[in-house]
Amino acid sequence: MNVDVNYKSKSRTSSHISFLKTRLQVAMATEESDPSGSGGLSRQNSGVAGPWESDLTAVQHSLKFVKKLEEHYVCPTCKGVVLNPHQTGCGHIFCYRCIQGLLENSPATTPACPLDRGLIKSDEVFQDNCCKREISNLEVYCTNSPNCSHRMTLCRLQEHLQACQFESLQCSNAGCSDIMQRKDLQEHLRISCSYRMEPCHYCKHPYTCCQLEDHERHSCPEVEIKCPNKCSQMIKRCMLEDHADQCPEVQTDCVFKKYGCFVREKRAQVQVHEETALNDHILLVLGSNTKLETQMAILQQEVLLRHKELQERSRQVSGLEKEVRPLAQQVSRCDNTLSAVQRSLEEQRDHISSVQLQLEELSSVFGPGVAREELGQIRASLDALRQQVSVTEGLKDHLGELKETYMRHSRLLSIHTAQLECNEEHFRELESTSYDGKLIWKLRDYRKRKEARSQGQGPCLSSAPFHTGRSGYKMAARAYLNGDGAGRDTHLSLYVVLMRGDFDPLLPWPFRQPVSLSVLDQSGTNNHLTMSFKPDPENTSFHRPGSAAATSTAPTNVASGFQCFASHAQLETPKNAIYVRDDTLFVKVKVDTSGLEDL
Template sequence: MNKEGYDLDFEPTPENRYECPICLLILRDPMQTVCGHRFCKCCIERWINDGKGKCPIDNSDLTDGQMFPDNFAKREILSMKVRCPNRKSGCNTCLELKHIEEHAESCPYHYQFCPNNCLSQLLRKDLDDHLQEQCSKRSVLCSFCEESMLFESYGEHEIICPARMVPCDLCKEDVMREKIAEHVATTCPHATVKCCFFLLGCHKEIKREKMEKHMKSHVQKHLQLMCCAFVKLLNFQNIESILSSRTSGNTSTQNQTESIHDPIEISGDLTALLQTAEGAASGVADGAPWRVPRVTLPNVRSLSIAGPTTKPPPIERSTSEGKSTNLADGASSSELFDTEFQSLKERNTYQDESLARHSHELLELQYKYNNLERNHKDLRQKMRALEDKINSLSDIEGRLCNGLFVWKIKNYLQRRREAETGEMTVIHSPPFYSNFYGYKLCMRCNLNGVDFSVGRHLSVFIHFMQGEWDDILSWPFRGKIVLSVLDQNPVADQRQHAVETLVSKPMLAAFQRPTTHRNHKGFGYMEYVPLDVLDNSTYVVNDTLILKAQVFPEV
């Protein structure tokens, strides 16, 4: 790639005869003309290619064939001592010019971007420490699940890491996040659980750590629930036989009586069942681990008649009035059936009432939803009205600036990152006016450059916009516009603003009257400020870049 002369810090300063008259720098690849003058090869070739066939010094005719390389001067220049270009960064190396490029490739004080694309620019000597300790895009391993990820994602991963120890919300014990649900369901002492006799009628729900105390203090109640459940089971098994016996009439009382088991045998089975339950309860009372007793129910058919299909009829007896009554067991079973039927009836009534109540609640919710929808619609209308007012206020602010507009670009690093990734390469400022009834303009900024300046320079342009008073203005625009990138150094005397002045060129489309909302063509600088200068100065402070534009229309 052709370059102009050497713009380096020579030690000592070379003589003027080694200076190129065109670029005013020390000769690079010197060429000598037939008239005896020396120029940089790149400079003199560009001079001739531009159609200037005269020597820049004595104006004599000059062509490509009238020049030759001056190797003697080249050797002298390459043997001169120069200081490292990174001297301002701390490198004090001084060596011959011919070795400077080789040194620059390995100079520890050379600024370069992080290879992980974290947007950091740092000295080469600090790169290893940055990659290991500071880079937000370095790879790290989770200390809990050993998953590899970027450091910038580590904070989010800690919140969801399944292997990380976290305190249980109930007992505050540290448990792996993925096992929290299992811990609460099985071992957490503060988790609320149902009593083991829940299905039998004990609806107590208490903390797991208090369950043992509950079991010891409610032994009697649990025994009663077990006995009631057992009796219900027997009665439901015999209820069909009892009802059928009522309709069949009195037949062969003697034969039926002989087929019934001895009442003493039945009471013996019940006694054994109760003793089994009491034994289990006493085990709990003595401090043994509690378990639901496994009770083997006696064969229901063995408590009825001996035959495989014959049902036990009610046994009648004579009273003082000559009337017969059923046995107490038959009466008890009939009452139990009536009770269960009444319970089902009440449950059905309750569910009907619950359904009606839920329907009423749904109607109320529908009414509330309709009200919220109307309120939401009203709020949207009010928000649109406020946005219109805000836009009107912004427009008034732009009019009152009288041609001097200051634009703060906040969240600079994020916007710069979006520009580099191509997500949003350009941003526009709010509109402003040259005066209250003047030209309407806006600034355009490409934070990562545009075209050939991408990745190297900040680009800034001015665009004219359709305004309310364009009909009474002179077109195309004539005048000048001063653009500035403001230095935010807290010491005012040390501020060095980057200022450029745009002079209008009426023949360009950028200065013609806009035919759309904003002129597609803008006018400005593709290479305004080098990005490495922005990153290593006080132009960006508190993640904010400030641009200023001042419009001077021609009177």
């Protein structure tokens, strides 16, 4: 601020003295109007500054006034124009912040005025609104002069700076720290800022200009790049994975690898190999089929053997049932006999008590001779009763033995029944298990089961297990006829679940083979409904069942598939197919076994 003022108290002009007298009169009038004597800066609402004063604090010392600033408008402490003026008891004007600093930071309880060394008391300081109004109407130049030639009253300066084209501003783009005048800001934001957003020329997604080149060079999915396998084609980055399935330079296995051909060359060379080595491949397939036929014969023999064992166990169970039936009847009869004997024994005890009473009465009436004769008869009766009691106790012991025999036979019967059920289940699995990665599942009573599932009775149906090979993955299919999750009550839901198998330690994990699920058309037109998925290696449903990675020790993983495989209307009332015939639905599961080795 260009202010040329000498703050020597001895050289004050007469105008300054009259100015101070006016301020003193205002202060005295204010004190008289407040007889309560609350005192302090708060009594006069001190410290409340106008919005334009608060905004001008930062530029207080750089203000340029049109007319020379009078001495009494300059703060004695900060030497700048007075903002939010407060008058002391000695008549001098200070900025509110300056007088507050004097009162709070002075070591003395009553600090001295820097002009006349008079004591400044806090209860004598008040806000000078008259001076405040005069200062607000002083004319100043824009702080951006000489670039900006505008001039305005001090209270309007901040309003002007909000629109001044020469005001310095920082770029509003995130990451940009450039500072420029307001008139250049829009051009900077639109043209020269390195952090402005621009759409990618290829994928049209917005990026900052400093990132755009790196994005197009390394990550844009729509940019065409050379095939990494050096086939000379230019491929979009997002199509590289699909191109790898067709690229003639990619290393692939012969399609007859699972039959024993381990040739691995570039795709074009493998195609030539497959055409020229057809005879060798046929021999490999024949050899594999011979092994399969041998294994099938062994399995059939095993099935027949198990069937014979099942029949033998059935005969044993039938024989045990025949043996147990008369024993149960005999035990029942013994229970009845024992109950009757116990009742008879109680009656005899009562009868003996009655006889003893009668004997005592007779002894007292007839004398010892007659009593002796009666006593002999009673003794004979007692002997007979003792014999009956002995027989009853013998029957009771025999009944206990019969009960033990009955319980032993019942336990044996339960063991044989459980073994029979286990053999039947194993026999059913052997009959329906396939080892080629395919499953044809016949679902009978479609409408009845669907209705039962809609009432909440056992919603899930599971197929028999099947395998991708003799020593391959063990899997099963699951169906929710009335839908599951998002497809509940409207769709058929189909899933595939990995099960714990005997050869899991030898197989590669996680499971990666593509799987297709189909509902077969029974009209003969082959309009099957098919949906496929490729396993996600990160999904624990395709990790080894029971391993730590699968987060569970259960014998099966969480099923994966389609909640909305096909709507009920599509299944039950199709236009050009028949999916439900004779209340039966056929589901097919096919696992792509290419790339899997037979152990």
